[in-house]
Amino acid sequence: MSSDIARAAVQYHYDVGNAFYDLWLDDTRTYSCALRDGPDDTLEAAQERKLAFHLDAIGADRAASVLDIGCGWGSVLERLALTHRVPRSVGLTLSEEQASFVAARGHPGVEARVQDWRDHQPDGAYDGIVSIGAFEHFARPDDTVAEKVARYREFFLRCRDWLTPDGTLSLQTIAYANMSRDDASGFMQREVFPHADLPTLSEIAAAAEGVFEIRSVHNGRLDYAWTCEQWARRLRARRAEATALVGPDTVARYERYLKLSALGFRMGKIGLLRLVMAPYRDGFFR
């Protein structure tokens, strides 16, 4: 997929407007699966736990430089700057609105770029790379499986080359699970995430082979079902304001997409993978 198509596809989804997402995301402005702990958890606490999971995985306390591929509205970047005092963090997004939002926060050492990872030229090596909820956008529905794996492998090769030898990649992505990609929802592919296709765990493993060691994999699909249900509940509660901002069709589209996604995760048709990965160097295992 060319960078232009990737950018247009991502902007279609994310540039609906920051004010719209503000109505139903929690205060961390995190737009990805939370990490739930028990029935009394709140969305915000679960999002903080998720962020802490990824920041711990990359050793943020010891890091001098971190890359966030698909930084959204900057929840990882903010914690890198303010909690972990990381001197330099770079976030990549394809959304102008997200990059402007992050820039306006003015956190020390943080830079958000409107840039596809394929065009990224780092200023120096990164101690850690986080990528949450972006991998879902890398392949497209008409790719063959071989093309998908090649695209993912290119991503892993870049990440490996950008990391220090002891660096870590913490990756979170939705994946096809107990369903075939041929049965993917046309509504989701046409109207919610155009030009996007999910990976499978085996495609990720094949793409990473010989490039990254997969240190751990967790499937948090029920966490994502719950997260989507929380978002849907919050959007419903603010429906009138949302409709005034983006119109009834867009609100109906988001409500339908959140409901379908929650159902897909509950049924195990799709999964939510959290992978912690360390680069192979010089053909030996660290």
Ligand SMILES: C[S@@+](CC[C@H](N)C(=O)[O-])C[C@H]1O[C@@H](n2cnc3c(N)ncnc32)[C@H](O)[C@@H]1O
């Ligand atoms: C679902 S959002 C997740 C944002 C954030 N990580 C979070 O958890 O809140 C996906 C993000 O990936 C970005 N993205 C998608 N494809 C990308 C690409 N090829 N290069 C850089 N960023 C990309 C989008 O712009 C968006 O910021």
